[in-house]
Amino acid sequence: MAAAITRKPITALLACCGAFMVMAASPAYARTDDAALSASPLGEGDSQFRALFADWKSLDRNTAPIAKVSIPSQMPLEKATLTSDFGMRIHPVLGGRRAHKGIDLAAPSGTPVYATADGLVGMAQWFSSYGNYVQIEHGAGLETRFGHLSGYTVRAGDRVTKGQLIGYVGSTGRSTGPHLHYEVRIAGDAVNPLPYMVETTAQEAFALARGEGGKGGPE
Numbered sequence: 720m721a722a723a724i725t726r727k728p729i730t731a732l733l734a735c736c737g738a739f740m741v742m743a744a745s746p747a748y749a750r751t752d753d754a755a756l757s758a759s760p761l762g763e764g765d766s767q768f769r770a771l772f773a774d775w776k777s778l779d780r781n782t783a784p785i786a787k788v789s790i791p792s793q794m795p796l797e798k799a800t801l802t803s804d805f806g807m808r809i810h811p812v813l814g815g816r817r818a819h820k821g822i823d824l825a826a827p828s829g830t831p832v833y834a835t836a837d838g839l840v841g842m843a844q845w846f847s848s849y850g851n852y853v854q855i856e857h858g859a860g861l862e863t864r865f866g867h868l869s870g871y872t873v874r875a876g877d878r879v880t881k882g883q884l885i886g887y888v889g890s891t892g893r894s895t896g897p898h899l900h901y902e903v904r905i906a907g908d909a910v911n912p913l914p915y916m917v918e919t920t921a922q923e924a925f926a927l928a929r930g931e932g933g934k935g936g937p938e
């Protein structure tokens with residue numbers, strides 16, 4: 720009997736305490752539930768990041784078509800003989816030392832000529848001493864030019880993909896025999912196309928690398 724009496728206050732205390740704990744726990748539990756609903760283990764900063772990321776993605780969508788750049792990275796012909804290099808040379812028709820703005824790749828008339836990168840055809844027409852001529856824009860001022868073609872299979876405004884047939888070797892315009900005159904231009908300036916006739920991205924990166932640094936040489 721005495722034991723029963725002493726137990727009562729303890730039970731009452733536990734009951735009281737338990738109720739208090741449930742009451743106290745309720746707000747805390749509610750907060751945890753809110754956090755779970757926002758599905759954010761990193762807290763509020765994470766949802767801000769996600770909103771920002773969504774902005775970046777929409778920005779990317781809006782600018783991607785303009786910013787796309789495709790770097791020429793293959794041979795414009797399957798088999799050819801390099802008959803005239805880029806740079807100063809004695810002109811085969813006009814004579815005298817002149818800057819050759821591309822390279823000459825000799826191949827039989829009718830040999831297929833391929834786009835060397837994705838791009839937009841800027842010109843496909845007769846063009847002065849180039850004869851039948853195709854010009855492709857690749858973004859960021861990069862351009863490829865194909866001269867002396869016997870014919871072409873694209874029109875100005877066409878989108879082309881790397882490796883796509885664009886025309887055939889010929890000897891139209893100022894030419895001594897069937898060959899492709901191939902140019903790569905950056906912002907209008909002719910550059911040596913040879914580094915742009917390789918396939919790997921590492922080779923591309925090396926070909927494109929320009930910068931300040933040590934220079935030297937015996938002369």
Ligand SMILES: [Zn+2]
Nearest residue numbers: 821822823900
């Ligand atoms: Zn040429």
